[in-house]
Structure formats: C-alpha cells, structure tokens
Amino acid sequence: QDITLEFVVWNYALDTIQDNVRRFEEANPGIKVNVTDYTWPDYQDSLVLRFRGGTQTDLLYGGQDWLPAWASAGWIAPLDKIAPEGMIDTLSGEMAGFALSDVTYEDQVYGLPYYADTISFLYNSEILEEHGIEVPETWEDATAAAEKLKAAGMNRPIVYEYNQELPNFFDAFVAQVYGRGGDLFDEDLNAVFNQPDNAAYQHLEWLRDAFEKELVQPENHESNIITTMNTGQHAFTIVYNYVLAAMNNKAEQPLAGQFSLAPMPGEAHSTLGFAKFYAVTATTADDPERAEAAWKFIEFMAGQPYDVAKRWAVEHGLGFGQLPLLEDQEVREAWGEWVDMDVLSNQIENARAGTWTEWTAVWSAFFRPLLASAMVGEISVEQAMNDGAERWNTLREQFANR
Amino acid sequence: MASVELKSVSKSFGNVKAVRDVSLTIPDREFVVFVGPSGCGKSTLLRMIAGLEEISAGEISIGGRRVNDIPAADRGIAMVFQSYALYPHMTVGENMGFGLKMSGVPREEVKAKVAQAASILQIGELLERKPRALSGGQRQRVAIGRAITRNPDVFLFDEPLSNLDAGLRAQMRVELARLHAEFNATMIYVTHDQVEAMTLADRIVVLNKGRIEQQGAPLDLYERPDSMFVASFLGQPKINFLDVTMQAKQGATVLRLSDGHEVTLPSGLSGKVTPDAAAVLGIRPDAITVSSRATAGAIPGKLELVEHLGSETLMHIRLPEISELVTVAAPGSKRFKKGANCWITFDLKRVLLFDHRGLRIR
Amino acid sequence: MASVELKSVSKSFGNVKAVRDVSLTIPDREFVVFVGPSGCGKSTLLRMIAGLEEISAGEISIGGRRVNDIPAADRGIAMVFQSYALYPHMTVGENMGFGLKMSGVPREEVKAKVAQAASILQIGELLERKPRALSGGQRQRVAIGRAITRNPDVFLFDEPLSNLDAGLRAQMRVELARLHAEFNATMIYVTHDQVEAMTLADRIVVLNKGRIEQQGAPLDLYERPDSMFVASFLGQPKINFLDVTMQAKQGATVLRLSDGHEVTLPSGLSGKVTPDAAAVLGIRPDAITVSSRATAGAIPGKLELVEHLGSETLMHIRLPEISELVTVAAPGSKRFKKGANCWITFDLKRVLLFDHRGLRIR
Amino acid sequence: MMAGRGNRLSTFLIATLILMFTGGPVLLALYGSLVPDRVLLSRETSVFDYGLSLESYRYVFFGELPPSYLVEGANRSMISDAARQVPQSLWNSARIALSAMALNILLGAPAAYVFARYAFPAKKLSFMFIILSPLVPTTALVVPIYMLMQSLGLIGSIYGIILVHTAQALPFTVLILSVFFRKLPTELFEAAMLDRCTGFQGFIRIAVPLALPSIGATGLFAFMLSYSEYIFSLVLSGEARSRPVSVVMAALARNTDVSWSLLNTSIFIAIIPTLVLVVLVWRFVVEGLLSGSVKG
Amino acid sequence: MWAIKRYPLLWLLPALLPVAAFIVYPVAYAFWTSLHQVMLLFPGEPFVGFDNYARVLTSSYFRTAFLNSVVFMLLAAPLVVILGVSAALFLQRRFAGSMLVRSVVLLPWVLPGAISAVLWIWVFHPSFGIINGVLLGVGAVDTPIQWLNTPRLAFACVLVAHVWTQIPFAVVLTMAALSAINSETLEAATIDCRNGWKRFWYVVFPEVKAMIVVLLIYNALIAFTTYDLVYAMTGGGPGTATTLLAFQIWRESFAMYDFGAGSALAFVMVAVAALLIVLITRALPSDLFGERP
Numbered sequence A: 001q002d003i004t005l006e007f008v009v010w011n012y013a014l015d016t017i018q019d020n021v022r023r024f025e026e027a028n029p030g031i032k033v034n035v036t037d038y039t040w041p042d043y044q045d046s047l048v049l050r051f052r053g054g055t056q057t058d059l060l061y062g063g064q065d066w067l068p069a070w071a072s073a074g075w076i077a078p079l080d081k082i083a084p085e086g087m088i089d090t091l092s093g094e095m096a097g098f099a100l101s102d103v104t105y106e107d108q109v110y111g112l113p114y115y116a117d118t119i120s121f122l123y124n125s126e127i128l129e130e131h132g133i134e135v136p137e138t139w140e141d142a143t144a145a146a147e148k149l150k151a152a153g154m155n156r157p158i159v160y161e162y163n164q165e166l167p168n169f170f171d172a173f174v175a176q177v178y179g180r181g182g183d184l185f186d187e188d189l190n191a192v193f194n195q196p197d198n199a200a201y202q203h204l205e206w207l208r209d210a211f212e213k214e215l216v217q218p219e220n221h222e223s224n225i226i227t228t229m230n231t232g233q234h235a236f237t238i239v240y241n242y243v244l245a246a247m248n249n250k251a252e253q254p255l256a257g258q259f260s261l262a263p264m265p266g267e268a269h270s271t272l273g274f275a276k277f278y279a280v281t282a283t284t285a286d287d288p289e290r291a292e293a294a295w296k297f298i299e300f301m302a303g304q305p306y307d308v309a310k311r312w313a314v315e316h317g318l319g320f321g322q323l324p325l326l327e328d329q330e331v332r333e334a335w336g337e338w339v340d341m342d343v344l345s346n347q348i349e350n351a352r353a354g355t356w357t358e359w360t361a362v363w364s365a366f367f368r369p370l371l372a373s374a375m376v377g378e379i380s381v382e383q384a385m386n387d388g389a390e391r392w393n394t395l396r397e398q399f400a401n402r
Numbered sequence B, C: 001m002a003s004v005e006l007k008s009v010s011k012s013f014g015n016v017k018a019v020r021d022v023s024l025t026i027p028d029r030e031f032v033v034f035v036g037p038s039g040c041g042k043s044t045l046l047r048m049i050a051g052l053e054e055i056s057a058g059e060i061s062i063g064g065r066r067v068n069d070i071p072a073a074d075r076g077i078a079m080v081f082q083s084y085a086l087y088p089h090m091t092v093g094e095n096m097g098f099g100l101k102m103s104g105v106p107r108e109e110v111k112a113k114v115a116q117a118a119s120i121l122q123i124g125e126l127l128e129r130k131p132r133a134l135s136g137g138q139r140q141r142v143a144i145g146r147a148i149t150r151n152p153d154v155f156l157f158d159e160p161l162s163n164l165d166a167g168l169r170a171q172m173r174v175e176l177a178r179l180h181a182e183f184n185a186t187m188i189y190v191t192h193d194q195v196e197a198m199t200l201a202d203r204i205v206v207l208n209k210g211r212i213e214q215q216g217a218p219l220d221l222y223e224r225p226d227s228m229f230v231a232s233f234l235g236q237p238k239i240n241f242l243d244v245t246m247q248a249k250q251g252a253t254v255l256r257l258s259d260g261h262e263v264t265l266p267s268g269l270s271g272k273v274t275p276d277a278a279a280v281l282g283i284r285p286d287a288i289t290v291s292s293r294a295t296a297g298a299i300p301g302k303l304e305l306v307e308h309l310g311s312e313t314l315m316h317i318r319l320p321e322i323s324e325l326v327t328v329a330a331p332g333s334k335r336f337k338k339g340a341n342c343w344i345t346f347d348l349k350r351v352l353l354f355d356h357r358g359l360r361i362r
Numbered sequence D: 001m002m003a004g005r006g007n008r009l010s011t012f013l014i015a016t017l018i019l020m021f022t023g024g025p026v027l028l029a030l031y032g033s034l035v036p037d038r039v040l041l042s043r044e045t046s047v048f049d050y051g052l053s054l055e056s057y058r059y060v061f062f063g064e065l066p067p068s069y070l071v072e073g074a075n076r077s078m079i080s081d082a083a084r085q086v087p088q089s090l091w092n093s094a095r096i097a098l099s100a101m102a103l104n105i106l107l108g109a110p111a112a113y114v115f116a117r118y119a120f121p122a123k124k125l126s127f128m129f130i131i132l133s134p135l136v137p138t139t140a141l142v143v144p145i146y147m148l149m150q151s152l153g154l155i156g157s158i159y160g161i162i163l164v165h166t167a168q169a170l171p172f173t174v175l176i177l178s179v180f181f182r183k184l185p186t187e188l189f190e191a192a193m194l195d196r197c198t199g200f201q202g203f204i205r206i207a208v209p210l211a212l213p214s215i216g217a218t219g220l221f222a223f224m225l226s227y228s229e230y231i232f233s234l235v236l237s238g239e240a241r242s243r244p245v246s247v248v249m250a251a252l253a254r255n256t257d258v259s260w261s262l263l264n265t266s267i268f269i270a271i272i273p274t275l276v277l278v279v280l281v282w283r284f285v286v287e288g289l290l291s292g293s294v295k296g
Numbered sequence E: 001m002w003a004i005k006r007y008p009l010l011w012l013l014p015a016l017l018p019v020a021a022f023i024v025y026p027v028a029y030a031f032w033t034s035l036h037q038v039m040l041l042f043p044g045e046p047f048v049g050f051d052n053y054a055r056v057l058t059s060s061y062f063r064t065a066f067l068n069s070v071v072f073m074l075l076a077a078p079l080v081v082i083l084g085v086s087a088a089l090f091l092q093r094r095f096a097g098s099m100l101v102r103s104v105v106l107l108p109w110v111l112p113g114a115i116s117a118v119l120w121i122w123v124f125h126p127s128f129g130i131i132n133g134v135l136l137g138v139g140a141v142d143t144p145i146q147w148l149n150t151p152r153l154a155f156a157c158v159l160v161a162h163v164w165t166q167i168p169f170a171v172v173l174t175m176a177a178l179s180a181i182n183s184e185t186l187e188a189a190t191i192d193c194r195n196g197w198k199r200f201w202y203v204v205f206p207e208v209k210a211m212i213v214v215l216l217i218y219n220a221l222i223a224f225t226t227y228d229l230v231y232a233m234t235g236g237g238p239g240t241a242t243t244l245l246a247f248q249i250w251r252e253s254f255a256m257y258d259f260g261a262g263s264a265l266a267f268v269m270v271a272v273a274a275l276l277i278v279l280i281t282r283a284l285p286s287d288l289f290g291e292r293p
C-alpha cells in the first residue's frame, strides 16, 4: 500500500524541490510525495488555513519565527516523536548554533534545516573602488560613504527592502541591530528596545536619518533588489545571502561579479542567523505509518550525508545549518563564484539567533508597520518603540495567562 | 366559434381612463372596424382583447369562454401591432414563421405558409433580411405577414396599412377581405382610413374618449349618424355644420341660418320642432352644389381656397353673411378661381339636423 | 436661403440600391412632396438630406453649400422620423423643447413654443407624460411637435400624419400649410396620402425603385402623367388600363378594344399613330359613366362588386367580352346591385394613351 | 447612425493616448520577454547588440534550458518550474473561468429576466439580497468558505473554485443583465405571447438573443472575474495540477528565482489566449441588435 | 413548470441558492466569528459581544487605513467610470485601426493582478522604470523621481494602476449599454444637438444611466475592498500612505491569528459599503431598483 505524503512548501526553486522529491521517491518505493507550493507572502496564511480547515498536511517548511506559535498551537510535532532514538541528538550536534536554536522550542527539536542563512550587508565593490571608499565598518561609516556617493551624483546609494507586510522586514532590522551588538529584549524577554540607548532604538534613528537624507531607495521585494542593484545606480543593500548569489549570477545579470559581502556594520559585526526547516505536523506524527514515511523524507532532505542541503547550496547559493558542509570542497568552489568564502564564514560564525516566542510573529506583524512609519518619519522613533514595547508586554502577559 | 364579447369593459392607466364601460358583442366571423380619434382607446381595447393589457373592470369572452384570466397565448388570437413589434434578431421569414414554429407546425409547412404570405404582401425577396434593413412600409407588411401566416380564431389588426402607398393599400384591402372569407375568422380592425373602414367592415364601431359612440353597418353610420361626432368623424372631407334655428311652417321644417336665409326641409320633422330652437344643420361637402350664378334660394359665398385632388375638387367657401367656412367637394377638376363669388345650394334630402347636445334630430 | 439640391445622388446598402442617381433642385421655400411605392427610397432620400445616411455617390447642397461632410446638426434641418424616434426618457414637453434647448434658446421661450406647438397638435394635456404612455397617434404628434417648435431652413417630414384620424389629419394639413407660409422654410414631405400630396405640394416628385419617375405640379401629374406608373400611382381609386390597338381613321384616332368595341378619340393623335400598334388605354374611375341601359357605343359589363364609401360608390365592373375588371367611381351612394348588367361609357376627353413601354402617347 | 466624423487629428491623438495607456505596460512586457535580463538592465548593451531571443519561450513550452543555464562558472540561471506550469494553468483557468461564465449566465439570466420583467411578492427582498451580498470583503469569507469546501471535499479540485467564482460574480451578473433585459421593448414579448410562446420560450427565443451583446459583456465579466481572482484560487486549488493562471502568475511575479524575461514570457503566454477569446466575444458585444423592431 | 408568473421563485432560485450557499453562509459564519474571540493561539472561542468591533475601531491603523480606503474609493470609482465611459464613447467611432484600439483596451483586463503590479512597478521604478527613463532621457528631471516611495505620489501611482485594471470592464459594459440604445433615438439627437457633449448628457446618458450606476457601485465596492494590486506595488507604504482597510482584515486574521477582529473589521466595512450604495443610488436616481412601469 502506497503512502502519499502531503508536503507544503513555498515555491522558491520549485523545480529543484520537485527533483529532490523525485529522487526521494525513487529511493523509497511505496512512498509518494505530493508537493503543494504557495508563494512566500501567502505561505503562512495558507498554512494557517490548512491547519484551521484540517486539510491533510504531513510535511512542511517551517520558519524560526513561526515555530513557537505553531508548536504551542499543537500544529507541528517534535521530531523525536518520529525519529529513531538518538537520531535527533546526533544531527543537532552538527548544526550551527543559531540554526539549532531556531528549530528548537521548549527544548525539543521540531525541524531539520532546509536552509539556514544570515542576513548580510552587500556592496558594489567597483563603485566603492571607483570612489575610493572603504568598506563601511560601522553604520556611521555607511552613512558617510552613502553621503559621499550622493554628493558624487548617485541618487540613492542604499537599497533597502522595505515591505512592512513581510517578516523579512523585521528580520533585517534585527540583523542590523545585532551588527551593533545589541538586542531588542533582555534575558527575561522584557522589551528593552524602547530605551534610547538601546541599539535597536539607535538603529531605527539611523534608518530614519538615512531616509530623511534621501540616501535610501526602498524596494518592496527582494527580487527587485537584484535588478535594481544591477542597474549600477546603487552601492549598498542589506539582504539574504542567496540574493547576493542571484545578483552575481553571470548568466543573467549585467553587473555580476561586482557585488560583495561585508560583515554587518557595527561594533559587533554580528548578524541574524536563521533557519528554515522541514517539519512534521502533529496529526502525521500521531499516525505511525505516515510518521515513519515522514521521517524518511525529512532524513533524506536534511539528514546525513546532507546531499540535498548541499545541492541547495551549490545550485542556488542557499545557506545551510549543517556545519560539515562548510568544509565541503564542492560547496566552497561553487560559492566562491559569488562570495568571498572567508568573509562569509566569519559572518556565519558571528551570527546570532533571534528571540522567538509564541507571540513574536503576532507582535512582529504589529511592529513592522510601526517600524516602517518611523523610518519614513510619519511617527517618531520614540513612539514606534514605545508602542511596540507596550504591545510586546501586553502580549507576553496574555500568553502567560492563556 | 370565436365570437368576442365585451361586457362593461374599462381600463385605466393610473388616472387616465383609456376605455370606459365598453360593451360590445362581435359574432363569429364578423369583420368589425374600430374607428375613432387618435387616443380614444382603440389600441387599448384591442390589446385587452388580446390579453396584453390587464382589464381594470368588466369581462371579456372569446368563443363564449371568459378569458379575463387566460393568458394571451391561449386565446387563439393573431395581432398586428400598431408599432409592428418585429423581432429584430430574426429575419423577415423567421419573424413571419415564428408563431407557426411555436405551435409546432412542421418546418416545411411553415416555409410554405411564409412564402405564400410573403408573396401576397410582395415582400418575397426580403425574406432573408433583418427588420432593420427594411423600409417603414416593408416592416409593416412583415407585421401583417406575421399575423396572416397563422390560423387564429380572431384577427386583431391595429392600423395595419397606415404606412403603405395607396395602390398597395388597395391590394392589401382586397387580400384581407379574401382572407376573412377564407379563414372564417373574426376580424377586429382599427383604421383611420375611411375607405378601409367603409369597404371592409361588416360593422363599424365608432369610439370616442374610451366610449362607444355608435355602431352599425358602414353606410348606415355614414348616412344616419346618431350624433354630430359620428357625422363629422365619418366622411371625408368632413361634414359642414351650420347653426340654425328651427321653425315649423305648414308641416314642413324651416331652418333659418343666422343671416336670415331659410332652408325648407322637404320631409317633415315638424312633430319634434320646438319653435325657435337652436339646432345644427349638417351637410356633407358632396351634397352641396356650387354655381357661379345666383339661383333662387342659393346662398352667396366667396371661394377662399380651391384644392384640386385630381378626381375631385375641394372648394372652401366663405359665407360672408354668417362668416362660416363651408367645404364643397365636386367631382373632377372644376376650374373655379380663388376669390370668385359663387352661390351654393344644399341637397335637401341629405341635410342632417342635430340638437344643441349634438344628438341627431330625426 | 435654403434651396436643396441633389446631384446624381445614390445610396446602396450592401448590394441593395435604395436610391439611384437622383438629381433634384428644390428652390428655397418650395413645398415638395415625395411619393412612391413602399420601399422606393423616400425615407432614404430624406435621411441623406438630413445627414443621417452616408451618401454613396453624388452631392447634396443646402442653401448652395455642399453638405456631404457636414454633420446633421449643422445642416439647419428639422425632421419628423417615420418611426418617430422620440427620446424615451424625456416627457412629451421635453421631447418637443429639446432641439430649442440645445440651440440655447431661453427656458421661457422654449416653454412658450412648446405650449404653442402642443396646442396646435392637441396634445396640450400630455406634456408631462413619457412617450411610452401615449397612443400611436399621440406619439406621432409629438414627433411632429419636435420638428415644428424649431425654426429650421428645411423641414423634412416622413409620413408625419399616417397614424392620425382623418379629421385631425385635415387639421394638421392646414396647420402645416400655415407653418410653411409663416416660416418661409423649404419643406420636403413624404406621404402616401394622395389628398395630402395634392393639397400641400407645390411640386410632387414621384419616385420608383430609387429613381425619379416624374415631377411636377400636382394637377399636372394627375392629368398629364408621363407614364403608366405615374398614372396608376396617382389617383384613387386607381386608373383603369385596357389593352387596345390603335387606328387612324379620318384624322381621328380609333382605339379597338380586344372585343372589337371601338372608341374614337375626339382630338387627333393621328400623326403618331402606327396602324395596328398595340397600346394601353388609361381611364380614371371617375371618367367612366355607368348606366343601367345600353346606349350607343357603350360597353356592356356586369357589376361584380359595389363598395359604398358614403360620398361615393365604387363599382367593380367585369367587361365579359374582354374579361377585364374596370373600377368606376360615382359620386353619392348609387344603388346598383351586385351582379346587375350595366353599360359603361368613357369620358373621351380624359382618356390617356400609353405605348407598349408604358410611356404616354400624346 | 453615421460614423462620428470627429476631426481626424483628434481621433488619432485620443486613439494613441488610449493605446499608450492601456497597451503600454503590456508592450513593455513583450519587450522584456524577448530580451535577456542582462541586456534589459544594462546601460551598455542594447537589443541591437544581442537581437531578440526566444529562449524563455522555448523553456516554457519545451522545457529547453536556456543556454545561459549552462554557462560555466555561474549559478544556474533564474528559471522556475512555475513558468512551466503556465500552459497547464491556462487550461485550468480556461475550464474554471468558462464554467463560471457559463454558470453565471445559465443561473443569472433567468433571475435577471424575472427581476426585470415581472412583479412578484418578495421581489424587493430578493433583489436587496442580491445587491447586498457582494458587500462583504472576500477576505472575511476565506476561512468559512475554505472550511465549507473542505467539508465538501472540494479542496484541490477546480470545482470548488468554479462554485465560489460563480457565486461571487452572480450578484453582479443578475444586476447587469436585469438592467439590459429592462431595456428590451415590452411589445416584443407581447408579440411573442401572441405567437404562443410560453414565458420560458419568450425568454429563450426573444430575450436571450436580443440581449446577446449584453450577455456577452456579462459573460466576459464573469469570465474575467474568475480568471483574475486570486485568493480563493490559491487556497482552494491546492497543488499545481489544478492551479489557475492567477496563482501561477503570482508565484512567478513574487519569486526571487525567476528572471525578468522569463516572467515577461509567462505574462505573454498567459494573456494571448485569453485576449483572443475576450476579443472574439467583445466584437459582437458592440453590435446593436434592437433597431427596427418597434415604431415609436 | 416554466410559467414565470406562477413560479417566479423557480427562476430565481438557481441564482439565489449559490449566492446563499457561498456568500450568505460564510457571511453568517463570519458574523458569528466577529462576536467571538477567535484567536488561534488561544484555547476556546468565547462570546465577547462587540469587543472585537471596539478593538478594531480604536486600533492604531484604523483611522489612516479607513481614510485611505475611502479616498481611494472616492477617486477610483468615478475615475474608472468617467474614463471608461469616455473611452467607450470614443471607441464607437469607426476609423482605420479602431478594431485594434478596441482590442488593446481590453489588455489590462486579461492580466492577473499580481502581474499588473509587476508591470506598473516597472513603469514607475526609480532605477529602471520607463517613466523615469523617459523623463531623464529628455532632461525633464535630473534625478529619478521616487514614484512609489513618496507618499502622495505612491498613492497616485497605485490609483493609476488600479484604474488601469478596471477600465476594460467599464468600457465593455458601457459599450454594451450603448449598443442597446435605439439608433434612431441617436439620430434624432444628432439633428437636435451639434454639441457632442450635450448629446451625451441629455440623450445618451439617461439611456445608460442604470448601467453607469451599476458600474459605479461595482467599482466603489472593488476599490473599497481590494488591496492585492496596491500591496503588491507598495506593501501599503511608504509608511501608511497606501495602507488600506481591506488589507487589515487579512492582517488581523492571518498575520495576527485574530479572526474575530478580522471579521469585525469586515462588518465595519460592510456598513460603509452599504451606506455608499445608498448614496450612489440616491445621487443618481435610476429605475434600477424600482418596479417596472
């Protein structure tokens, strides 16, 4: 009797996903996998609908920001439930720290990384060279560089992904705060970002200034960043690494090869590391037969010998949470085409995981418009931060009492 | 059996009373013509019989069956609409055959009937056209064709020939008469054409403001109208009316015109004559003779306008002493000159008398 | 100045030739009536003058100005459409005042003009109604009203009185004549009503199949038609045609009917008479006398049908020896019986002769 | 009526304006589909250096990988399997939208006809119901409808989408058609009655053919509403096999792994068949059918 | 069976039933939701009365989003109708190439919304957009205009794009309505008025008024309730410049998992939309809703 697993993904490089699935099916006769894909902006809504409607779903892509909510709502199950004893521990051991943290909720591992990546500061090396500008070390450097370029006739040196409806928007902000070495919350999950000396507070001020000085050109989708940067009219951007891979794609882009990665500006040069992962739904985990098949699938995709993760890395430039791949020759060679491996390795090592709670996603949806408004000067930084903090605290309380 | 009976039928549109208390019995196979001034309710009456217009009061029976609540489709009626109401999306042929097709007549038969009607109506070569590519008269003929292809119990025609030329109209008249004889259908026909009314009708019904004014055989109505209204409505050119005062003189009735001229009627009315009663003398244009010389009893006048119609001549004569305009119709084309003096005499046998309410004095 | 001139004007709808090479000059202020069988192109011609129909070939000038490419609104015309074409969403009053309002006439003046026109047309109390709440004749009067409120250079009337009763029609005729005299406008008028044509026209243009058949003063056309077509088209009832052979005899022309009866024309045609040539004798119904006794030269016949129109009587007489049906119109209501034998004689002065092509022999 | 004879220059100018406004962005897409991104975005190179290229079209239709895909020392090129779903999704959309259109006309026309021509009890009420039903933003209905469809087992098939699209367009279909049916001269239906048509025959043989242009327009409306609807198409279609164009196109438009030229190619492939269909219906929408039927 | 007079319901039900099933039931469900606390991350769905309504009405975004939506609708609906009707009137002309123009007008319609957004982004993009390209090329500006990144401009841009997508339907419907006008009525008008605008206003407009009312209602509803195109172009920004109320339903429900609040917001919008329809039909009386004479 064949089992058909329902696997829900967002549709980045769908053909590769399907090819991987086909390989899995070939290797595991008797298990069929049906892939359903949604676009990234619709992904979590569609999943929520599937959960709420009770639509058969076995496997899915998860994200670090949703994990606590989904796990606490009982939609997804810890992998221990379906994996052989000890297997998860073994695999966890080889995971990058931020990745492991991102797939863990209440000390249980809920997923294995589909990819894990950092958010990076990118620049156009030719432009910088041409204008004799050093790679910015701090955000003040970045401002100075942008102002210099602007003075030299570049209209908006910094391209910034600005779409309050996407979680990316918040993630990128956190990454920049981490670059400064600060955090939005303290150990006890208290919101501290509304204190004026907090790095987040300061960074929002930095952003507001940059907008005000017309140094920033907002882009509402990362795909536009690729083309915009390739017009050669901009020097800096902050975005996921795989976007850098696309920007430097010689087959497609006119300026491929000019774009480089720099450590996130700020004293700490840290950044946000995150992991997207394969997860299993709670209903499937409860059904032994499906659970077994589901584990086989997750193991194929994200377990040793990490062939699939490697494929993503090599072919698409996706990062990985599986540390051994960092040493893989093939990976290093492929990545060398579009990024300086040493800089990148450093950045990855320096990356931190975010603070993800049950209510982070809800709060982030609330907070992002505030951030956006503050950046363009509609509201003050103080108000944005205070409103955000207040909401955070309310939510924390509500969740504590539920 | 398709007698049509109306019992105290009325129709109001809001507070406009279009038909008032009309009662009428039309025996099977009769050819009845409705005439009346524009807006008097002829079409409304027809539409009520057809079942297209709700009946405000009264009762209509067809073939002895009360039809007030019977839908139009089941009343066995064919109608020519005053406004044609052709199906714009169908060709002429389809328009004409549609009723038959809907009654389930086989295609071949429909085709034959349509062809036959088309040839009668002289629109045989237009069968493939759509109505919008037709002239007004052609459209009207299609509307007639739509009715006559069928074999209903009652035909309703609402001014079916109004847009046809005289020749065609004469031919169609003959065809309709033939059709009537052939189909044994009851015909109800509205027209403004007096020739049509007189030649086609078994009976003419004169309507006025939603009421029946008078009904009867055509010549009867023409010669013996009950009222000034009927007298003036039938006959073309219109009858002349002159105010008179009546006097009985030695058994004869003498009518005094306002200028003092006296007209003595040969046959007596004396019994009914109230001395000095005001009355109206009606005399048809063709019952007046015009002469260029004064004769005994002739009334002098002056020719104000002469209209030559070819076969007859209309003279509009001003009677200066009573300042009335009298129309005279003379056969042929009389060469009277405008402005000439003339003398008129009445054909006294054809004088009609009406009282002050406009009712005929006999 | 609003003469209207057509130069070799033609119009085709696809391969239907509606108007063929019509040339016509209508001087300023003339009253021209178009007549012709249904579908002969009258409306099309009017619509071309109005600018509603593209001109396939030829040229139209109004007031000396070529108007082929001038939009309808700028041609200075007012038109009564055969199908009325009222604005369904406007009341009667608005319909009638619309043209004026659009020309920027002040509201008060519009109102006055509309009221005046409405009273002429006897639709004063309908001004607030929408067209769909009107009878056919009332709609037609609104259509007339819409034209006569305005003060155009050229009036175009397309069968404007066809749906009115005889009395109203006679009144309207008078009004139109008055209007013409008053406004000094050129009038082009289409009608199927012979009385209208004869009384209103300065000139009648007879159309046939898209061509001008003959034009001239009304009585001229009636009495001196150029062709059998014109002879038969004008005059009601229609003229009678009998096949004859011509012979010249002692300076006079003798026509032999197919039964051998001979008719001798008083005035000579002899110069043109080819012996034994076939010809057609035309004689109007009112130029025939019927008698119940045989007289010299009278042709025997049998009364097939008698139609009483009131003021005249139509007798359809079969001439048995030539098996032709002849229509005779006699004034008054003659009491001939159907089936009776009778004898007819022709008014020889009014005989018309046509050759085998249908053209008049003079 | 005679053709408007507005001055040629103004006609030309307005026509150009309309063409540029409505067609301009699409023309851009056509251009973009024929030129690789590196040419499109580059200031140095232009079409004239490289010429037009059909490689994106070849990929969509034949799965033939563009030459650049295999370029040494580069990442694989930005192509997505989603682009290859376009033909299938067009077929899905065709089925969905045509069905929604047909259902709308079949279900909506009789109701519109009755609303337009008859008086009956509760008419106002049912009309209000029809009018008011589309007021609720669809976003609020996604969950209930999803759950309803789930319980009907219609998730992942086109049938659920058809039903929802039909219901969404129906109120407007009824509204629009009843406006048109109202305009038909009453006399025609009276004539039909006398020609022994039942109410149904009057509807089918007179009202429907006469309202055909408007039915065409309404049909186009229902078709296009369904064709471009996104949310329900997304959540109800599930996997790729039953996915309509709007979903596939959104996937392409919002993805980082799709090159501009591929996106533009997909746009083009998606709109051409639809455009052809729409234009075909459209041509007879503008035919006036009513002239010459009644006098007055 | 088919007798309309006797069984009008039989003719109506085919239309009423699907609407009832797929609109009324969900609406009722959504209304139920709006009165309960339906938050997916919290257990239970207790009745909370109008709390959800109070919450959304006092929320931080409500005022701005509401105003944006109303202004958007007040601009978009008349613009679409005016441009659509004008284009339809123009397209009645026959000229060389008129068929081409008639077909091209439909193009915006056949583009899925996400794609329209992409194309308009391309048109307006500061760095590689065609408008800036042209403006820079002819030297009208010396720095690219940040069309979508400047609040007022962004609003105007999304308005243009939205109008663009809606025009074809307005054109189609208007042309269908125009073609249903008796041609002789129009001919009479060509004789009566030389001014094309007056001709339209006095003769043509009354004939198509009912259809225009339908168009207005439809477009007002669409403008008030859609957001896909706008959000694909601007994500609601910059700041709150293009934040629309309809999107907040989505955000409340799916991003914040608060379906009660989302539904409550939806019904707030229903109230506004209903008011709007009443206003439109009052302002432009047509016999749309009346009995047939």
Ligand SMILES: Nc1ncnc2c1ncn2[C@@H]1O[C@H](COP(=O)(O)OP(=O)(O)OP(=O)(O)O)[C@@H](O)[C@H]1O
Pocket: B132, B133, B134, B135, B136, B137, B138, B163, C013, C014, C016, C017, C018, C036, C037, C038, C039, C040, C041, C042, C043, C044, C045, C082
């Ligand atoms: N659109 C059209 N397509 C084809 N033929 C047409 C069209 N319009 C009119 N015709 C034909 O052109 C001829 C002239 O039509 P027109 O309306 O001018 O006739 P008319 O003289 O006014 O007739 P009537 O007295 O019946 O109104 C008719 O034979 C008619 O069938």
Ligand SMILES: Nc1ncnc2c1ncn2[C@@H]1O[C@H](COP(=O)(O)OP(=O)(O)OP(=O)(O)O)[C@@H](O)[C@H]1O
Pocket: B013, B014, B016, B017, B018, B036, B037, B038, B039, B040, B041, B042, B043, B044, B045, B082, C132, C133, C134, C135, C136, C137, C138, C163
């Ligand atoms: N819907 C309506 N609302 C109000 N009055 C109406 C309506 N329909 C007809 N009438 C009026 O009813 C009267 C009778 O109309 P009807 O059509 O029967 O007249 P008719 O005798 O046929 O006249 P015509 O010879 O002009 O055709 C008219 O005065 C008309 O104005």
Ligand SMILES: [Mg+2]
Pocket: B042, B043, B044, B082, B158, C135, C136, C137
């Ligand atoms: Mg009538």
Ligand SMILES: [Mg+2]
Pocket: B135, B136, B137, C042, C043, C044, C082, C158
């Ligand atoms: Mg005509």
